[in-house]
Every structure is written in C-alpha cells, then in structure tokens.
Amino acid sequence: MTLKVYSATLGTETHSFSPIPTDMDSFRETLLLRPGELAESGMFQLFTSPQGAAMQRAKTQGWDVVIGPTAFAMPSGPVNRSTYEQLRNDLLDCLSSSLPVDIVLLCMHGAMIAQGYDDCEGDVLARVRALVGPDVAIGVELDPHCHLTEEMTVNSDVIVIFKEYPHTDYRERAEELAEMTASMARGEIKPLMSVFKCGIVDLFYTTREPMLSFLSKVREFEGKDGVLSISIVHGFPWGDVPDLGTKVLVITNGEGGKGAALAEELGRELRELRGKCRGERMGIADGLDQALATEGGPVVLSDGADNAGGGAPGDSTYILEAILNRGIDNVAVGIIWDPMAVQLASKAGEGSQIALRIGGKTCALSGNPIDLNVAVKRVIRDSVQTFAGTKVPMGDSVAVSVGSVDMVLSSIRGQTLGTDAFTQFGIDLRTKKIVVVKSMHHFHDSFGPIAKRVICVDAPGVVAADLSSLPFKKLSWPLWPFDEI
Numbered sequence: 001m002t003l004k005v006y007s008a009t010l011g012t013e014t015h016s017f018s019p020i021p022t023d024m025d026s027f028r029e030t031l032l033l034r035p036g037e038l039a040e041s042g043m044f045q046l047f048t049s050p051q052g053a054a055m056q057r058a059k060t061q062g063w064d065v066v067i068g069p070t071a072f073a074m075p076s077g078p079v080n081r082s083t084y085e086q087l088r089n090d091l092l093d094c095l096s097s098s099l100p101v102d103i104v105l106l107c108m109h110g111a112m113i114a115q116g117y118d119d120c121e122g123d124v125l126a127r128v129r130a131l132v133g134p135d136v137a138i139g140v141e142l143d144p145h146c147h148l149t150e151e152m153t154v155n156s157d158v159i160v161i162f163k164e165y166p167h168t169d170y171r172e173r174a175e176e177l178a179e180m181t182a183s184m185a186r187g188e189i190k191p192l193m194s195v196f197k198c199g200i201v202d203l204f205y206t207t208r209e210p211m212l213s214f215l216s217k218v219r220e221f222e223g224k225d226g227v228l229s230i231s232i233v234h235g236f237p238w239g240d241v242p243d244l245g246t247k248v249l250v251i252t253n254g255e256g257g258k259g260a261a262l263a264e265e266l267g268r269e270l271r272e273l274r275g276k277c278r279g280e281r282m283g284i285a286d287g288l289d290q291a292l293a294t295e296g297g298p299v300v301l302s303d304g305a306d307n308a309g310g311g312a313p314g315d316s317t318y319i320l321e322a323i324l325n326r327g328i329d330n331v332a333v334g335i336i337w338d339p340m341a342v343q344l345a346s347k348a349g350e351g352s353q354i355a356l357r358i359g360g361k362t363c364a365l366s367g368n369p370i371d372l373n374v375a376v377k378r379v380i381r382d383s384v385q386t387f388a389g390t391k392v393p394m395g396d397s398v399a400v401s402v403g404s405v406d407m408v409l410s411s412i413r414g415q416t417l418g419t420d421a422f423t424q425f426g427i428d429l430r431t432k433k434i435v436v437v438k439s440m441h442h443f444h445d446s447f448g449p450i451a452k453r454v455i456c457v458d459a460p461g462v463v464a465a466d467l468s469s470l471p472f473k474k475l476s477w478p479l480w481p482f483d484e485i
C-alpha cells in the first residue's frame with residue numbers, strides 16, 4: 001500500500017529565565033524553510049531527521065511525502081506569542097491542505113514555551129489530532145531535554161527520543177520512528193505509550209558510566225516481548241513548567257500494563273542515578289590550575305554555564321578574564337557571541353591590529369566586557385561548524401588574538417560543537433595548552449578525541465548548574481533537587 005505522509009519540523013528549547021527572547025528572526029537565523037524547501041536546501045540536521053527519513057522512503061518505498069514547514073530556533077527565552085502562533089498555524093495549514101494522509105511525522109524537540117503556552121508541543125499535537133482524526137498515525141521525534149506531557153502522549157501514537165547525549169543518534173531514532181508509524185498505518189502494530197515520572201530532574205551524560213550501562217540495559221528490552229521502543233526523557237532543567245522532570249517512556253504493542261510496569265522499573269533505577277551522571281566540576285581557579293598541571297595538551301575546559309545550546313548568551317568573560325589575568329599562554333577560547341565585535345574586526349580586516357571590546361554585553365551574568373588590543377587573524381563570512389555530520393551556522397565570524405591567546409567570535413549565537421569552530425580560522429588546537437569551549441556536553445563528540453583531559457568549570461552563567469537561585473513558579477510536584485526524594 002502506498003502511504004501518504006506529512007512531515008514537518010517545529011521546535012526550540014526554551015530557558016524560562018534566559019535574557020534572550022525568541023522571535024521569528026531567531027528561527028530565520030537558525031532554520032526556517034517554507035513547505036517543500038527542505039529537499040532543495042539540503043539542510044538536513046538534528047531536527048529535520050524525520051523529514052529526511054520520510055523523503056528517503058519516498059525514493060525507496062514509494063511513500064507519497066508532503067514536506068511541510070521546517071522551523072527551529074537556537075535555544076533561548078520564551079517565544080513571543082505571535083511568532084509561535086504563526087509557525088504553528090503554518091504547520092497546520094499545510095497539513096490541512098494535504099489531507100487525507102496516513103501518517104504525520106514531526107520533529108519538535110519538546111521544550112518550547114511561548115507567551116501564553118507552557119506546552120507548545122502538546123498544543124500543536126492536539127490540533128494535529130483534531131485535524132487528522134483518531135486513525136492517522138502521529139509520530140514525533142524529541143530531544144531528551146524535553147518536557148513530555150500527557151497532552152503530547154494522548155495526542156500522538158509514537159514518540160521516539162534521542163538516546164545519546166551528545167545527540168549523535170538522531171538519524172537512527174528517526175528511522176525507528178518512521179518504521180513504527182508505518183507499521184501502525186499498515187495495521188501491523190498498535191503502539192501504546194506508558195510513562196513513569198521519576199520525581200527528579202538532572203543531566204545524564206551518556207558517553208560515560210553509569211549511563212552507558214543503563215542504556216545498554218534499556219536496549220536489551222527493546223524489540224522483544226511486545227516492547228517496541230524505550231525512550232529516556234532527561235528533562236530540561238531550566239524550563240519553568242508544571243511537567244518538568246526526568247521520565248521513562250515505554251511503547252508496547254498494545255500491552256499497557258506491561259509497559260507501565262517496565263517504565264516504572266527502569267524509572268526507579270534511573271532515579272537512583274541522580275547526581276551521578278555528570279562529570280566532576282570545579283571553580284575557575286582550580287580548573288586552570290588542574291589544566292596547567294596536566295602534562296601536554298590540549299586540556300579542554302567546558303564553560304557549561306554559558307552554553308548557548310541551553311539558552312545562555314555565549315558571551316561571558318569570566319574564564320577568559322582569569323586566563324588573561326594569569327598570563328596563561330597557548331589558549332583558544334570560543335565561540336564567543338559578539339556580533340558587534342565581529343563587525344568591527346571585519347571592517348578592520350585580516351592582518352590589522354585594533355582595540356576591541358569583547359564579550360560581557362548581554363546581561364548581568366555575562367561578566368565584564370574585556371578591552372584588548374587584538375590582531376585580526378581571520379575573517380570568514382557565513383561560517384559554519386560541524387556536529388555529527390550536520391552543518392551548524394555561525395554567521396560572519398572572526399578569529400582575533402593577543403599573543404598566543406586566540407578567540408573566535410561569531411555573529412550567530414551557538415554553542416561550540418566542532419573542532420572546526422577553531423580550525424577553519426587556522427587555529428591549530430594541537431599546539432594549545434587550554435581550549436575553552438562554550439558548551440555543556442555536545443563538544444565531547446568532536447573535542448573528546450583530541451583532548452588530553454576535559455575539565456568542567458563552574459563559572460557564573462545563565463545555564464549554571466545550581467538551579468536553586470532561579471525563580472521557578474510552576475513546578476507542580478515534588479522534584480529533586482528542589483525537594484527531597
């Protein structure tokens with residue numbers, strides 16, 4: 001049977017307390033394509049993988065595929081109401097004019113908050129269900145840093161979440177999603193979703209123990225005894241929503257009781273891993289001491305609190321300031337979001353020497369701007385970096401230096417994902433003692449192999465690990481670390 005499939009992307013990750021609001025330009029800057037444009041654009045990445053999986057099946061399995069709009073914004077503060085409603089309505093209008101369909105395949109990330117909407121994904125899915133009716137298979141791919149709500153599970157059939165953090169497995173998960181929804185549409189399976197709320201919210205790095213072992217146990221349950229798929233919702237700790245939290249989602253072939261029991265078993269086990277799944281962290285001074293005491297290099301210092309991927313500006317200067325004050329040589333720092341400095345350095349041009357004010361511009365947690373006399377090393381228009389085979393825009397960017405301290409500045413905000421964020425500017429990371437990356441964990445995929453050692457530094461910042469200072473108002477149930485277990 002020929003399956004007719006509608007596939008679209010709408011997502012961002014909202015940090016309720018980020019100083020950077022999200023509007024249509026935020027989507028335009030990251031990824032915003034009209035219906036059908038994705039194929040020509042070739043902009044396949046993390047959050048378009050269900051659309052990619054559908055288009056692949058149009059070629060190999062004769063699916064009749066309608067590609068709807070594609071919209072994703074770099075994580076930041078709540079989306080303004082008119083932007084969200086416009087994007088949502090575009091997705092629904094395109095679906096409406098494509099009916100009837102057998103399958104709706106969406107990528108939504110799963111932590112979008114807009115003015116007036118705590119649960120954008122639940123809102124979209126309820127409207128999709130109302131349009132297509134109860135019999136159409138609705139499949140959704142999410143990021144583990146999502147808020148999985150009842151509104152979402154009630155109004156969809158199959159939800160598959162990236163298992164890995166860094167999210168390197170997005171293509172495999174999209175393949176599973178496409179296969180399961182197709183099986184459902186052909187009447188071969190009846191997916192039933194069961195969710196267990198763990199009563200905690202935490203970060204779970206999957207490239208190390210104990211998550212390596214936990215996930216291999218999860219995988220052993222999949223594909224047998226009626227268990228179709230298991231997803232782990234890490235939760236996004238900086239979203240002020242009633243449904244914040246770590247959860248386990250089990251999809252069975254119509255065996256709800258079994259799914260609920262397995263979700264609870266795994267969820268209780270995961271709860272006991274709280275506080276154990278992220279690396280050791282230390283203050284800036286200790287981090288620099290430890291880096292200098294390490295033989296060889298480069299030592300990669302993660303500035304996770306200024307991770308743009310979590311909604312931070314990416315322009316804080318605490319670690320850079322400490323490095324300059326201590327006179328440490330052979331350092332690379334990036335990516336610092338500073339469109340104004342990029343503009344000034346670009347005007348001066350490669351090879352020039354200029355006075356430049358760097359960073360510290362967006363908010364109180366950005367620290368002090370730093371005034372330096374810098375050499376402009378390299379100017380690149382519309383630069384990109386790479387994450388797990390995906391190109392991520394950095395916009396016009398420059399590399400400037402003071403002595404052997406190199407700094408990469410970008411005009412599009414984004415976390416440091418690939419070593420090419422530095423190397424495209426001629427910066428040889430192998431010669432560096434310290435490389436400071438503004439990223440919480442995704443940098444591991446590219447920087448891990450070259451790092452002599454990785455040190456997570458607790459600098460001040462918008463995505464600081466200490467959640468207790470944030471003014472949460474909406475959390476609705478006891479939740480560690482705010483409450484005791």
Ligand SMILES: [Zn+2]
Pocket residue numbers: 143144145167
């Ligand atoms: Zn994520």
